[in-house]
Amino acid sequence: MAPHHFSACMNIVIFDLETTGLSPSENEIIQIAGIRMIGGRIVEEESFATFVKPESRIPRFITDYTGISNAHVRNAPQPANALLSFSRFVGDATLIAHNGNRFDMPFIRENCIRHRLPVRTVGFVDSMSFSRKLWGGRCGHGLDAIMNRLQLSDHGARRHDARGDVKILALAVRQMWEQLSPNFQHCPVALGDGVIPFNPY
């Protein structure tokens, strides 16, 4: 089997979560979306998206922010099932999320604990690292700032819906990666670890 850091750059899943708030220990996941990128090519037809049914109601300000209402999640899978589906989609890919070191990965980890899901380790890269490496520490590294610098439009995607954000993030990652390592032969920023549910199938 190829070393982890090699396959890491070939098979990537860029993903995003929408939640009921900012605290991984207090708040709940309401949407997961992912899109695959192989060798720098975004594979649109290999996309993943699901709403997730939270135990509590979605606060009004979250519905205003994300466009996701209680009606959207009424018949959605429970968190454990949604996370297991996501894990199957991920396979042995390396994950990328924006500010995922502090937000998305802790949310997944907390949910695995909360719902007693066994976990497995996957490679993880925070896409903010690409921006810091390219543009340094003085400018902003939020997705909006990166979109502006790359002159990326939202391509009609709805911002703050995971399906829209993940498409935009994939384009941004592809461009930033290309500027740092044009052949996509290696990952130009630090590769870390994360956990997602272990899926027995």
Place this chain on the structure above:
DNA sequence: GCTAGGCAGGAACCCCTCCTCCCCT
């Protein structure tokens, strides 16, 4: 009309610790 938790980078300083800001919903 509204909220909250924490990593990483930089400074100051010699190797860690502290601080502040950022960014995600």
